[in-house]
Amino acid sequence: MINGLHPAAILIIGAFVVPLLSGRVKQAYLLLLTAVAFLVALSLSEGTYWTLSSAFLGHDLVFGRVDKLSLVFAYIFTLMGFIGTLFGIHMKGDGEKMVSLIYGGCAVGAVLAGDMITLFIFLELMMLTATYLVWAKKDRASYYAGFRYFAVHALGGLCLLAGILLHAHETGSIAFDYIGLSGLSSVLIFIGFGVNCAFPILHAWLPDAYPESTITGTVFLATFTTKSAVYLFARGFPGTDLLIYIGAVMTAFPIFIAVIENNLRRVLSYSLINQVGFMVVAVGIGTELAINGAIAHAFVHILYKGLLFMSMGSVIHQTGKINATDLGGLYKSMPFTAICCIIGAASISGFPLTSGFVTKSMIVSAAGHEGLVIVWFTLIFAAAGVFHHSGIKIPFFAFFSHDSGIRTTEPPLNMRVAMGIAAFLCIFIGVFPNVLYSILPYPVDYVPYTTPHVVSQLQLLLFSALAFTLLLRSGIYPAEIRAINLDIDWSYRKGTRLFLWLLYNPATRVGQWGSRLFFECIPAVVTRMSLNPLAVIAITADRARMLFASEQHKGVIKARIEKERLIYPGDIIKSWPIGSTVLWVSVFLLAYLLIYYL
Secondary structure, three states: OOOOOOHHHHHHHHHOOHHHOOHHHHHHHHHHHHHHHHHHHHHOOOEEEEEEEEEEOOEEEEEEEEOHHHHHHHHHHHHHHHHHHHHOOOOOOHHHHHHHHHHHHHHHHHHHOOEHHHHHHHHHHHHHHHHHHHHOOOOHHHHHHHHHHHHHHHHHHHHHHHHHHHHHHHHOOOEOOOOOOOOHHHHHHHHHHHHHHOOOOOOOHHHHHHHHOOHHHHHHHHHHHHHHHHHHHHHHOOOOHHHHHHHHHHHHHHHHHHOOOOEHHHHHHHHHHHHHHHHHHHHHHOOHHHHHHHHHHHHHHHHHHHHHHHHHHHHHHHHOOOEHHHOOOHHHOOHHHHHHHHHHHHHHHOOOOOHHHHHHHHHHHHHHHOOOHHHHHHHHHHHHHHHHHHHHHHHHHHHOOOOOOOOOOOOOHHHHHHHHHHHHHHHHHHHOHHHHHOOOOOOOOOOOOOHHHHHHHHHHHHHHHHHHHHHHHHOOOOOOOOOOOOOOHHHHHHHHHHHHHHHHOHHHHHHHHHHHHHHHHHHHHHHHHHHOHHHHHHHHHHHHHHHHOOHHHHHHHHHHHHHHHHHOOOOOOOOOOHHHHHHHHHHHHHHHHHHHHO
16 A cells, blocks of 8 residues: 655656756756655654555565664655755756666665565665766766676675575565574675675775766765665664674774875775774664664764765866865865865764764764773774874865965855755754754663763864874875775776686687587597497507517508508408497497586
């Protein structure tokens, strides 16, 4: 039964109207469509809606399982859909606008899906639309990055599908609820979700593809895929210990790459992995405080990461540059963009009175309450690290640092308004955290603004800033250079080329040699022998005798061999009975079949 409107349907179906409109009408329609989707999401009440009974092999397809967990993601996905659409509304290209709406609609559909088949369909549509957004930049780098993105996520989708089918066979249900790591099916589903979440080793698609997308495409990409994966783990694998350690690694390793990265959108891509790691750790801990922290942090992360990507997108839009070595001094020409970037950087760093402070601290506290000392120290280290590479590096090298001599203007009004909304929400949630706490899955009994917490966080951040300053002034801090940093994807990029070379060169030649041997030479020899096998045996035996015969007998044997070869396959030896012939034919046929099939 259909109850009301589905926010995903509004975005997906509404996207196909976009090419029919033009000018101001199109812009007004895009804003109205995304605003309506957000308002519909706000109006949802808990329950199960939009169910198709026995629609898939006797199982129900549930397009709307609405509870507090799914509602939070529906709110932020539709809200960021509006902000991202506003940011890029002046851009040309109906295809990108359509696909962005469909991508966002599929993300909303995925978090509201109540069964695994519906979930799988929405996730695969997300993969296809996200690939298009990478390709929409229309240059060589985006072309190859899009193919790599598609290949990795297609592999993850295959793992997910196999896991879903096995899980349905084992349990007799396709309902998407708690799964837990308990067998092969759950491991496959875990891996499928992990690809979308950018687990270590599986992560390279993110910093590879996101910086190669368009200015607005990157904003949408940073919003949906990884955060929908966080929701999937919170729904299917809460309290899974393995997630704690995977998440801890995710928070730590991007720091070392981001600090030497020259492309500022790649820096943000690595810091995205770092922040998702905090959420994964919290889901792995699985307590009410931890789950609330993961969901709250996902909510605010979408806002401040979107703000940072929008500020860097504005820099690209106005200057055509994004490398730290090419920028600097832009605060003179783009002061509003610089302020918005600083607010986003403060939020991701967890400064008091910003959104990151009131959510990240929930996760760190949850780790401390559970006695996870090493994980707690890792999170503290990661918090300091993200302040270095996103809180300081992004605004410093883009807007301050050396004066690059670039003089430009602020981006168009719609881009500034979109950044302004996101910046306002970063401050608003930081000042009034109870507004966010009120929509979380569990009741919140947490006070972020205590004197010890505020003082300790300020100490961490200020000493990190001091360390950055001292390292920079002393020349120890890694210089920004025009270079390409290698990641784990280098192994399979080069490995694939090596595999293809082996496939098309040595392997092909070996295959051709084997084909000639087994399908040409051996059959020819067998065919020739079958004309008179005993004659062949006689000739072979005489040739063997030549090796050991005396000189006087070699002449006789040689003459006999020549005579036998001349009359072959004549009846130089008495013909076999029919039964013996049939036996030999059967033996040779069996041998040939064994060679052919083995």
